[in-house]
Amino acid sequence: xxxxxxxxxxxxTTEALRERxxxxxxxxPLADRRxxxxxxxxxxxxxxxxxxxxxxxxxxxxxxxxxQWGELRIRSWDESGWWTAPxxxxxxxxxxxxxxxxxxxxxxxTSVNVFKAVVAAARIAGEGRDEILVDATTFPTDGYIAASxxxxxxxxxxxxxxxxxxxxxxxxxxxxxxxxxxxxSGRLHxxxxxxxxxxxxxxxxxxxxxxxxxxxxxxxxxxxxxLAVGCTYKYLNGGPGSPAYLYVAERHQAAFDSPLPGWxxxxxxxxxxxxxxxxxxxxxxxxxxxxxxxxxxxxAALDVWDGVEVDAVRAKSLALTDFFLECVEAYVxxxxxxxxxxxxxxxxxxxxxxxxxxxASVMRRLIERxxxxxxxxxxxxxxxxxxxxxxxxxxxxxxxxxxxxxAESAGA
Numbered sequence: 001x002x003x004x005x006x007x008x009x010x011x012x013t014t015e016a017l018r019e020r021x022x023x024x025x026x027x028x029p030l031a032d033r034r035x036x037x038x039x040x041x042x043x044x045x046x047x048x049x050x051x052x053x054x055x056x057x058x059x060x061x062x063x064x065x066x067x068q069w070g071e072l073r074i075r076s077w078d079e080s081g082w083w084t085a086p087x088x089x090x091x092x093x094x095x096x097x098x099x100x101x102x103x104x105x106x107x108x109x110t111s112v113n114v115f116k117a118v119v120a121a122a123r124i125a126g127e128g129r130d131e132i133l134v135d136a137t138t139f140p141t142d143g144y145i146a147a148s149x150x151x152x153x154x155x156x157x158x159x160x161x162x163x164x165x166x167x168x169x170x171x172x173x174x175x176x177x178x179x180x181x182x183x184x185s186g187r188l189h190x191x192x193x194x195x196x197x198x199x200x201x202x203x204x205x206x207x208x209x210x211x212x213x214x215x216x217x218x219x220x221x222x223x224x225x226x227l228a229v230g231c232t233y234k235y236l237n238g239g240p241g242s243p244a245y246l247y248v249a250e251r252h253q254a255a256f257d258s259p260l261p262g263w264x265x266x267x268x269x270x271x272x273x274x275x276x277x278x279x280x281x282x283x284x285x286x287x288x289x290x291x292x293x294x295x296x297x298x299x300a301a302l303d304v305w306d307g308v309e310v311d312a313v314r315a316k317s318l319a320l321t322d323f324f325l326e327c328v329e330a331y332v333x334x335x336x337x338x339x340x341x342x343x344x345x346x347x348x349x350x351x352x353x354x355x356x357x358x359x360a361s362v363m364r365r366l367i368e369r370x371x372x373x374x375x376x377x378x379x380x381x382x383x384x385x386x387x388x389x390x391x392x393x394x395x396x397x398x399x400x401x402x403x404x405x406x407a408e409s410a411g412a
């Protein structure tokens with residue numbers, strides 16, 4: 001094939017993919033959501049690290065600062081609903097993860113909530129069980145926290161790949177801590193099947209939803225999950241450092257024994273008694289005074305979910321990642337990148353991870369050209385697809401710019 005023929009073929013392919021992207025965007029039932037976010041002309045594919053800012057949030061935060069704090073001051077704990085915010089906002093997150101009201105409390109970081117959940121789960125599991133199984137591929141902090149919880153409770157940590165959990169379960173298993181979506185590869189793990197296996201072994205299942213909540217259906221109640229944690233600054237767009245959440249299934253709330261019994265989770269928090277008596281319901285997951293400014297920022301950000309069905313988000317997520325992979329295959333020379341994200345829909349979250357030589361340099365040049373993803377060392381390029389504001393034209397452009405960067409690298 002001549003150089004002219006190759007160029008013409010490439011141009012035809014590019015034109016066809018661009019045209020398809022425009023048609024897909026025109027037919028997208030979630031397309032109107034994009035206007036709700038503060039975005040520029042670039043392609044933002046890092047919402048799996050930090051979600052984009054909903055455009056109405058600054059004005060809402062300004063009200064929190066100037067009126068609720070500046071004018072009402074201490075009265076806002078009652079008059080502005082500050083005191084009830086952790087449970088109120090938890091109830092807004094609940095439908096996004098398939099939970100009924102009254103089971104999610106918002107506050108603290110994901111790490112703190114992992115600690116609370118793992119220790120409480122070990123206590124729920126009871127005597128005679130001294131093993132905590134931990135996802136061997138987990139985000140490091142989950143492993144660190146679980147190991148500390150194990151030392152404090154007299155348990156031992158057993159690292160195991162999620163697929164190997166059923167074979168590793170036994171009469172000594174107390175708790176299993178797993179990630180719903182692998183942060184590095186984007187692999188979606190079998191929450192229903194693994195939860196059922198954990199229960200069949202008499203153990204307690206704790207799930208980390210950081211990379212799934214807001215991107216795909218979770219079904220906490222439907223699948224009988226015991227406890228779960230998650231952050232809110234990724235697909236939920238709550239802002240940098242926004243508070244995390246803790247799910248405690250209703251059937252476990254009376255037995256939930258928090259290792260951090262702060263005054264905010266006391267049955268009578270203003271009684272200031274020396275003895276601790278836990279509150280009822282999800283409030284048992286509270287610890288100290290909530291971070292009100294961040295919490296109310298999150299509450300405002302959740303408005304973008306009004307009227308959105310998670311099933312529609314999942315359908316678009318899969319279509320976006322399918323289309324991006326198709327564009328990568330069409331534009332990028334064979335062998336330059338390899339997807340480490342499963343092709344099967346049932347095993348894919350809402351990101352695409354590509355293994356690439358010189359990944360750090362490639363991502364730096366992508367960002368310089370307006371395509372923002374991120375890097376997982378040593379050689380993985382991550383592209384997160386947030387269906388509320390990422391479109392098919394974004395996916396096509398990202399793949400095309402990636403091919404251009406790689407071509408320049410090859411010719412350097």
